[in-house]
Amino acid sequence: MEAPPPLFSPYLARWQLAPDGAPIETPTSNLLPVMNAGRPAMLKLLKPSSDEGPGIAALGWFAGAGAVDIIATEGDAVLMERAIGTRSLTRMATSGDDEGAIRIIAGVAAQLHAPRSTPPPNLPNLTRRFRALFEAGESHPVLPRCGAAARGLINNPRETVVLHGDLHHENVLDSPRGWLAIDPKGVSGERAYDVANLFLNPVDVDRLVLDPARALRLATIVSDALGIERARVLGFAFAHAGLSAAWCMEDGINPRLAIEAAEMLEPLAGQANRRKRLQSSPGNC
Structure with missing residues (x-):
């Protein structure tokens, strides 16, 4: 697996995360599948133009009840639970x-x-x-x-x-x-x-x-x-x-x-x- 882009590096080190997949770019964020203490997680970095702030606030308020849980946040970086089931x-x-x-x-x-x-x-x-x-x-x-x-x-x-x-x-x-x-x-x-x-x-x-x-x-x-x-x-x-x-x-x-x-x-x-x-x-x- 190739090394992830440098923009993820500070958070990988700070939260002791291991990359677990290819990075994903959307119009509003950059994402990287990671492992957090042996558990699947997703690291999301919001872009300056992102409109996802209200969504992140909602996720925090849901607190894992019916939605993926937020594990950590810092500035425009969000570490959250990653759903990895096979059913669709x-x-x-x-x-x-x-x-x-x-x-x-x-x-x-x-x-x-x-x-x-x-x-x-x-x-x-x-x-x-x-x-x-x-x-x-x-x-x-x-x-x-x-x-x-x-x-x-x-x-x-x-x-x-x-x-x-x-x-x-x-x-x-x-x-x-x-x-x-x-x-x-x-x-x-x-x-x-x-x-x-x-x-x-x-x-x-x-x-x-x-x-x-x-x-x-x-x-x-x-x-x-x-x-x-x-x-x-x-x-x-x-x-x-x-x-x-x-x-x-x-x-x-x-x-x-x-x-x-x-x-x-x-x-x-x-x-x-x-x-x-x-x-x-x-x-x-």
Whole structure:
């Protein structure tokens, strides 16, 4: 194995780490798999332009409950637990057990959302999270309707917690401690938003993402598992599909799948909202 780049050297020496794989570079960080006292870990060095600060703060607040644990931090360097299990939720979902994968992710979300004894960190809110959608205008006819749905939900929030912000099949990994979330964005907002991204995943698997019957099953599973309103789950799923499309447009990526998902989810969210209003009307029980 080649020697790692010099930028890792101070932390390898300071924390007595042994390289255990090839370095990885992302737009926001440099990472190196390492061994820490015989246990797998990941050393992450944030780049000056990184926007991962809120995610690291969220990881620290999760304190290993449902997410990989932070072992040490110093400045822009983070040493964290490395999940090394062999099971894959994407593989599970695409090989016939989509509902099983959804239940696992919902269980992880429940752990992440559980109350802690310490005050939560100061994190970006959902209004900031949805900024790209709010600024997208009429880039596509469905986007203003997604934006209106997002505003309606955000302006009338339910229980606000520290959210992962990017829960999906590739961000929940197998480990000796069970299934653990990685790479949170770190957002403060309503719990129902944290499962919105599941409706767009697994990535590029159109037969699942664009299946309305699957979307309804997903909404039922997560609303039951987390004790949240099904109508709000579907509302945030619709809004987030628009946000995903807006992000794609910003990055020059074809937004087709996100747009088609939004168009599929819109009537489901509307129907769930109408049913909710009917059930809450005087004279109904």
